[in-house]
Amino acid sequence: MSLRKLAGNAEATVAVDPVMMQVVKNALDSVAEQMAVTLQYTAHSTVIREVLDFATALLDTDGRLITQSAAAPTFVNAMGPTLRFVLEHAAPLNEWQEGDVFLVNDPYLGGSQHLPDLVMFRPIFWRGQLAGIAGCVAHHVDVGGTAPGSYFMTATQIYQEGLRIPPVRLYRRGELQGDIKRLLFANIRLPDYVWGDMEAQMASLRIGEQGLIELLDRWGPATIGANIEALLDYSERLMRAGIRRIPNGRYRFADRLDDDGVSNNPVEIQVDLTVADEEIVADFTGSSTQRAAPINCSVSMTTAVVHYCLVAAIGADIPVNEGCFRPVRIVAPAGTVINAVPPAPVVGRMATLHRTCDVVNGALAQALPERIPAAYYGMSTTTMLSGLGDDGGMRWVLFEIGVGGWGGSSLRDGLESCSAQIHNPANTPIEMIERLHPVRIERYELRPDSGGAGLHRGGLGLERDVRLLTGQGQFTVLADRMRFGPYGLAQGGDGARTEITVNPGAASERRLPSKITGIALAAGDLVRIKTTGGGGWGDPKRRDRAAVRRDLALGKISAAAARDLYGLEE
Numbered sequence: 001m002s003l004r005k006l007a008g009n010a011e012a013t014v015a016v017d018p019v020m021m022q023v024v025k026n027a028l029d030s031v032a033e034q035m036a037v038t039l040q041y042t043a044h045s046t047v048i049r050e051v052l053d054f055a056t057a058l059l060d061t062d063g064r065l066i067t068q069s070a071a072a073p074t075f076v077n078a079m080g081p082t083l084r085f086v087l088e089h090a091a092p093l094n095e096w097q098e099g100d101v102f103l104v105n106d107p108y109l110g111g112s113q114h115l116p117d118l119v120m121f122r123p124i125f126w127r128g129q130l131a132g133i134a135g136c137v138a139h140h141v142d143v144g145g146t147a148p149g150s151y152f153m154t155a156t157q158i159y160q161e162g163l164r165i166p167p168v169r170l171y172r173r174g175e176l177q178g179d180i181k182r183l184l185f186a187n188i189r190l191p192d193y194v195w196g197d198m199e200a201q202m203a204s205l206r207i208g209e210q211g212l213i214e215l216l217d218r219w220g221p222a223t224i225g226a227n228i229e230a231l232l233d234y235s236e237r238l239m240r241a242g243i244r245r246i247p248n249g250r251y252r253f254a255d256r257l258d259d260d261g262v263s264n265n266p267v268e269i270q271v272d273l274t275v276a277d278e279e280i281v282a283d284f285t286g287s288s289t290q291r292a293a294p295i296n297c298s299v300s301m302t303t304a305v306v307h308y309c310l311v312a313a314i315g316a317d318i319p320v321n322e323g324c325f326r327p328v329r330i331v332a333p334a335g336t337v338i339n340a341v342p343p344a345p346v347v348g349r350m351a352t353l354h355r356t357c358d359v360v361n362g363a364l365a366q367a368l369p370e371r372i373p374a375a376y377y378g379m380s381t382t383t384m385l386s387g388l389g390d391d392g393g394m395r396w397v398l399f400e401i402g403v404g405g406w407g408g409s410s411l412r413d414g415l416e417s418c419s420a421q422i423h424n425p426a427n428t429p430i431e432m433i434e435r436l437h438p439v440r441i442e443r444y445e446l447r448p449d450s451g452g453a454g455l456h457r458g459g460l461g462l463e464r465d466v467r468l469l470t471g472q473g474q475f476t477v478l479a480d481r482m483r484f485g486p487y488g489l490a491q492g493g494d495g496a497r498t499e500i501t502v503n504p505g506a507a508s509e510r511r512l513p514s515k516i517t518g519i520a521l522a523a524g525d526l527v528r529i530k531t532t533g534g535g536g537w538g539d540p541k542r543r544d545r546a547a548v549r550r551d552l553a554l555g556k557i558s559a560a561a562a563r564d565l566y567g568l569e570e
Helices: 003-013 018-042 079-090 178-187 191-244 299-314 349-367 430-436 545-553 559-564
Strands: 054-059 065-068 101-104 117-126 129-139 168-172 249-257 267-276 279-283 328-331 381-388 394-402 439-446 462-468 472-478 499-502 515-522 526-530
Touching: 018 054, 018 065, 018 129, 018 191, 054 079, 054 191, 065 079, 079 101, 079 117, 079 129, 079 299, 117 191, 129 191, 168 178, 178 191, 191 279, 191 299, 249 349, 267 349, 299 328, 299 349, 381 462, 381 526, 394 430, 430 439, 545 559
Parallel strands: 279 328
Antiparallel strands: 054 065, 054 129, 101 117, 101 168, 117 129, 249 267, 267 279, 381 394, 381 472, 439 462, 462 526, 472 515, 499 526
């Protein structure tokens, strides 16, 4: 039963005014953020607690997104498709009971990105009637499969990537289903660790339940329901108004991934954006067919990226809910990397999602050249260092997401080494890393000359050295932009490309490809990671001479770059 049905005919008599609508919006947003804070500070793993690879949301009983926390843009409306699948194929509304918790991670059954992302839902009952759904999704350090951390970068089928969970009741009427827990524990490498993070998710859901009940007690379902409907319509109006500011036309852009992780063949992502008055169509026809490699993604993730890019380009003041997606249509041919079908593996889907963001932004830049920046770093360099015991079993996992520079724009230089666009991971403090893992961070600095040259240069990437101190380890990489750097715009240069090296300068030096699993490390081995900078915007010869000299003095560019790229005379 939805809030509309719960309110009966009373909702029709509620007069919605802008002030009350904003009050209700802020109250609902606050509940989602309280859920997020609870999940963050009760989680065990750094990937949730420090990196913030999770999202929380409130949804209605039709599976529509009402509000979502701000942590991870890739999860924008990702829970809605998952919930709708649960309702249509696993458990209709009349089967939900107080205290139930549903668990699912199958990317092909809704909106989970890949198997490590566990999605949970809890029904919210008010005075015995179902009023809404609390949802959350979080990345876990292991869900089984061939490789530690469930990142198998040479997977050819999803079955190699870990435990695939269809919608199941983890809790039924408040009672833990022990058989489900035992099944999970039997298939994952760090069960106690993962269970601790799952308990944090369940705590988050209870906060969402309590929060919505408090709002219903305060204002009643008629007021809440009427204002939610008004909010959805308001977001739609703002989105349509923003699209009207984009010149009508068809805008095409394409970009590539270095490879798919199994073959060396590049992967092309292509989009045609068609703007017609107040509606927009994103057509990905022409993108590469799905690969027997882990860089595929489900259509729900492609949809989330398109929605994010459009909202970011049109205006950050648009409340993100189901309403702002109504004027957008997405064409994603089945069997392509942006709408893969089983059994295609998907654990490396983030590379494809980043490139999808790049092509949507590249198309928008043709329509809005003064608003859209050059390409950002284009892939969060994901690394996983796992420590092994004498028996070969995994003892710990250090999961890190390295960021890079933003693209320059018509107004300013790109930001230096900062989370950008769809991923938005937070920095894990070195002190926390070294306290929890037997590693030492020996270098963590900006990477000179990594930003694309331009009137407004790209932001710099990072350079980071990580040394394993004791024992044996395995190192896994999901990266990109080693062959094709982040593009510049308006005569700006490309950003520097990614480099990852084991034991640089030593006899055992080894340059790694962008996607690889299980490189053996011994105590004393060092890994150097250099992330990309952003693309430049505008002719670098037109850059302010004082800005070039300042960059040179700060070590952000070399003397050679100042002379050859920017034309600085001694």
